Amino acid sequence: MKPRVGFFDFASCEGCQLTVLNLENELLDLVELMDIIEFREISSETGGELDIAFVEGSICRPEDVRRLRAIRRRSRLLIALGACADTAGINALVSDRPEAELVREVYGDDPELMPAAGHPRPLSAFVQVDGRVPGCPIDGQEFLAILQALLIGRQPELPGFAVCAECKLAELPCTFERGIVCLGPITRAGCSAHCVAEGDRCRGCRGMVDEPRSGPYYRILEEHGLDLDAIREQLRTFNLAGEVKK
Ligand code: SF4
Ligand code: SF4
Ligand code: SF4
Numbered sequence: 001m002k003p004r005v006g007f008f009d010f011a012s013c014e015g016c017q018l019t020v021l022n023l024e025n026e027l028l029d030l031v032e033l034m035d036i037i038e039f040r041e042i043s044s045e046t047g048g049e050l051d052i053a054f055v056e057g058s059i060c061r062p063e064d065v066r067r068l069r070a071i072r073r074r075s076r077l078l079i080a081l082g083a084c085a086d087t088a089g090i091n092a093l094v095s096d097r098p099e100a101e102l103v104r105e106v107y108g109d110d111p112e113l114m115p116a117a118g119h120p121r122p123l124s125a126f127v128q129v130d131g132r133v134p135g136c137p138i139d140g141q142e143f144l145a146i147l148q149a150l151l152i153g154r155q156p157e158l159p160g161f162a163v164c165a166e167c168k169l170a171e172l173p174c175t176f177e178r179g180i181v182c183l184g185p186i187t188r189a190g191c192s193a194h195c196v197a198e199g200d201r202c203r204g205c206r207g208m209v210d211e212p213r214s215g216p217y218y219r220i221l222e223e224h225g226l227d228l229d230a231i232r233e234q235l236r237t238f239n240l241a242g243e244v245k246k
Contacts, residue, residue, distance in 0.1 A: 002033060002034050002035045003033070003034045003051040003052060003150075004034070004035050004037045004048065004049065004050050004051050004052075005034045005035065005036050005037065005050065005051065005053075005054070006036070006037050006038035006039065006050045006052070006053045006054070006071075006075070007020070007036070007038065007039040007040070007041070007053075007054045007055075007056070007081070008038065008040075008053060008054070008055045008056065008071055009040065009055075009056040009057045010055070010056070010057030010058055010059055010060070010064050010067075010068070010084075010085070011057045011058045011060050011064070011084065011091050011120055012056045012057030012058065012082065012084045012085075012091075013084075014041065014056065015082070015136075015137040016056045016081050016082035016084075016133070016135075016136075016137045016138045017039075017041050017056055017081070018041075018137070019137045019138050019139075019140050019143065020054075020081075020138075020140070020143060021041060021042065022140060023140050023143070023144065026144055030144070030147065030148075030151075033151055034151060037050060038050075048074070049074050049075075049076075050071075050074055050075040050076065051075075051076050051077065052075065052076070052077045052078075052079060052147075052150055052151075053071050053072075053074075053075035053077070053078045053079065054079050054081040054133070055068070055071060055078060055079065055080060055081055055085050055123055056081040056082050056084060056085050057082075057084045057085055057091075058084045058085065058088045058089065058091040058092070058120035058121060058122065059120070059121050059122070059123060059125065059126055060091075060118035060119065060120050060121075061118040062118075064118075065126050068123060068126055068127055069126065069127060072127040072128070077130040077131065077150060078123070078127060078128070078129055078130055079129070079130060079131040079132065079133060079146070079150070080122070080123050080124070080129050080131070080132040080133065081133050081143075082133060082134075082135060082136060082137060082138050083134065083135060083136035083205050083206075083207070083238050084120075084136070085122060085123050085132075086122055086123075086124075086132045086133075086134055086207065087122050087207055087238060087239050088120045088121055088122045089136055089205070089238050090136065090237060090238060091120035092120050092121075092239075093236070093237070094119075094120060095120075096236075099119075131146065131150070131155070131156055132158070133146055134158065134188060134190065134205070134206040134207050135190070135191060135205050135206050136205040136238060139190060139191050139192075139194075142190050142191075158188060158190060159188060159189040159190045160188075160209065160210065161188075161189050161209065162184060162185055162186060162187060162188070162189055162209050162212075162215050162216075162217045163183075163184035163185075163187045163188070163189050163193050163196075163202050163206070164184045164185050164193075164217035164220065165189055165217070166189050166190075166191070166192050166193045167184055167193035167196050167202075170192065170193055170197060172193060172196050172197055174220070175196060175201045176220060176223075176224050180201050181201065181224075181226065181231065181234060182196065182201040182202045183201070183202045183203060183204040183231065183234055183235065184196065184201075184202040184217070184220075185212075185217035185218055185219075185220045185221050186204070186208050186209060186212035186215065186217075186218065186221070186228070186231070187202050187205075187206055187207070187208060187209065188206045188207055188208065188209050189206075190206060191205075191206060203234075203238060204234070204235050204237065204238050204239060205237075205238045207238070207239060208235075208239070212228060213228065
């Protein structure tokens with residue numbers, strides 16, 4: 001029997017699911033190896049036990065918690081798909097301002113239109129998470145590698161090194177040389193330093209490496225007079241809900 005796989009979403013822009021769908025040709029090959037049981041963006045089919053549930057989005061409301069726990073009960077493995085699910089991502093930025101103020105800004109003063117927004121949390125705040133596909137959005141090729149590992153019963157591994165390593169390999173000029181702070185020295189690699197290659201800086205969407213202070217690239221921060229506390233503010237964009245490791 002083929003492994004049964006499902007895709008689910010909570011508070012998110014659905015960009016990570018779209019990244020999966022954009023894999024078109026590779027996915028068609030993979031469909032030979034698995035049955036996609038649920039995937040709201042392509043099918044209305046639902047139900048049954050799952051071998052792997054990929055879950056996108058942050059958990060905000062009590063009904064989200066109930067639904068997430070129901071998905072957990074029917075899934076052998078539950079994988080956080082993207083930063084919103086992994087760290088609560090940019091959704092957690094709502095915590096910076098009063099909820100009522102934000103809701104009024106988006107929905108106006110009509111109380112009928114105002115939803116209960118809640119406080120976005122990562123999946124791991126409520127259920128056991130067996131793996132993660134980091135990034136905002138995820139990297140399609142990394143998703144495929146993780147899926148393939150799961151399908152053959154292997155625990156997928158994320159790079160243990162920082163984005164700087166990929167940046168140096170690509171011989172990209174360091175943004176610090178232009179006086180622009182970059183979070184690459186403490187951010188987990190795997191995106192080929194995408195943002196730096198596009199002329200921007202790393203904003204930490206893939207989360208931190210495990211031991212940021214002992215990483216070889218940490219000295220880039222030190223050389224520019226920055227320590228973990230100084231860049232804590234910078235990490236808020238994608239990591240507000242998570243612990244910034246000391
Ligand atoms: S992680 Fe980013 S791309 Fe993925 S659903 Fe969240 S906001 Fe969208
Ligand atoms: S700090 Fe940023 S720009 Fe500089 S090497 Fe590291 S990833 Fe590249
Ligand atoms: S460079 Fe940084 S912000 Fe950009 S995709 Fe990679 S980890 Fe995310």
